[in-house]
Amino acid sequence: MAEPEAEAAPAPRSDRSPWNWLLVVPIVLPLLTPLFNFDSPRLLGFPAFYWLQFAFILVGVAATSLVYARTKK
Numbered sequence: 001m002a003e004p005e006a007e008a009a010p011a012p013r014s015d016r017s018p019w020n021w022l023l024v025v026p027i028v029l030p031l032l033t034p035l036f037n038f039d040s041p042r043l044l045g046f047p048a049f050y051w052l053q054f055a056f057i058l059v060g061v062a063a064t065s066l067v068y069a070r071t072k073k
Contacts, residue, residue: 019070026060 036052043051
């Protein structure tokens with residue numbers, strides 16, 4: 001009786017793309033409080049602290065989308 005042929009093992013997954021380092025930006029940016037610890041300029045009546053928090057969300061979405069687009073196979 002012949003032995004069944006061994007199936008080829010799938011290639012190991014590699015998540016070591018340099019694009020992944022871009023994901024550090026949305027984590028570190030909100031931690032740099034001297035960048036947004038002020039009242040002016042105001043945008044639509046909101047102090048800089050509040051509208052910069054929304055800007056950080058957009059930076060996070062943009063960074064995540066870019067990393068996803070560059071690393072998907």
